[in-house]
Amino acid sequence: AQTVTQSQPEMSVQEAETVTLSCTYDTSESDYYLFWYKQPPSRQMILVIRQEAYKQQNATENRFSVNFQKAAKSFSLKISDSQLGDAAMYFCAYRRFDDMRFGAGTRLTVKP
Amino acid sequence: EAEVAQSPRYKITEKSQAVAFWCDPISGHATLYWYRQILGQGPELLVQFQDESVVDDSQLPKDRFSAERLKGVDSTLKIQPAELGDSAMYLCASSSVLLSSYNEQFFGPGTRLTVL
Numbered sequence: 001a002q003t004v005t006q007s008q009p010e011m012s013v014q015e016a017e018t019v020t021l022s023c024t025y026d027t028s029e030s031d032y033y034l035f036w037y038k039q040p041p042s043r044q045m046i047l048v049i050r051q052e053a054y055k056q057q058n059a060t061e062n063r064f065s066v067n068f069q070k071a072a073k074s075f076s077l078k079i080s081d082s083q084l085g086d087a088a089m090y091f092c093a094y095r096r097f098d099d100m101r102f103g104a105g106t107r108l109t110v111k112p
Numbered sequence: 113e114a115e116v117a118q119s120p121r122y123k124i125t126e127k128s129q130a131v132a133f134w135c136d137p138i139s140g141h142a143t144l145y146w147y148r149q150i151l152g153q154g155p156e157l158l159v160q161f162q163d164e165s166v167v168d169d170s171q172l173p174k175d176r177f178s179a180e181r182l183k184g185v186d187s188t189l190k191i192q193p194a195e196l197g198d199s200a201m202y203l204c205a206s207s208s209v210l211l212s213s214y215n216e217q218f219f220g221p222g223t224r225l226t227v228l
Contacts, residue, residue: 037219043221044115044220044221044222045155045203045219050216098167100217101154104153
């Protein structure tokens with residue numbers, strides 16, 4: 001079974017600084033997708049960034065970027081120039097066809 | 113901007129009672145998902161619909177949970193009877209393309225269920 005592990009239950013960052021959230025996953029497949037979702041308090045989950053496993057180039061979305069290490073099965077999220085609005089739960093997710101699995105999440109606090 | 117709608121947002125019930133949650137996906141989205149998110153954990157897929165058909169319900173506790181999407185649009189998730197361990201956030205999500213791993217899932221605000 002595919003599992004997704006987020007080893008950091010909580011992280012904290014100073015406003016305007018950079019923070020990296022870790023994620024590892026387990027799969028025997030070579031073709032899949034990886035996602036980072038953000039869940040602000042009392043608000044719906046939204047997609048932050050996605051990565052196709054067949055692409056070597058790391059995905060980037062404005063201040064959000066990933067470090068995808070396929071051989072190591074690692075998929076970390078880097079948030080640059082952190083803003084107060086980045087405070088939320090962040091979930092790493094793996095998907096291959098019908099199988100979508102989420103990690104337990106990392107709670108990010110941004111200090112002013 | 114189109115959003116996934118869910119109701120109610122909060123539900124408190126006593127164990128052994130029946131509860132039902134409703135989801136209205138983004139218009140035109142053929143695929144609909146129900147997830148359960150226990151506090152401190154990530155969402156766990158319960159059931160996936162493609163139009164009105166169930167694609168995957170392998171994680172749905174069928175002795176007490178049921179889900180339907182009769183006309184392929186909105187969906188209802190029911191629990192009968194509710195148990196203490198059912199307390200969780202129930203999330204609905206939709207996406208536009210048939211069984212595509214790539215496509216983004218759009219999530220609703222969820223229904224927070226508390227079973228007393």
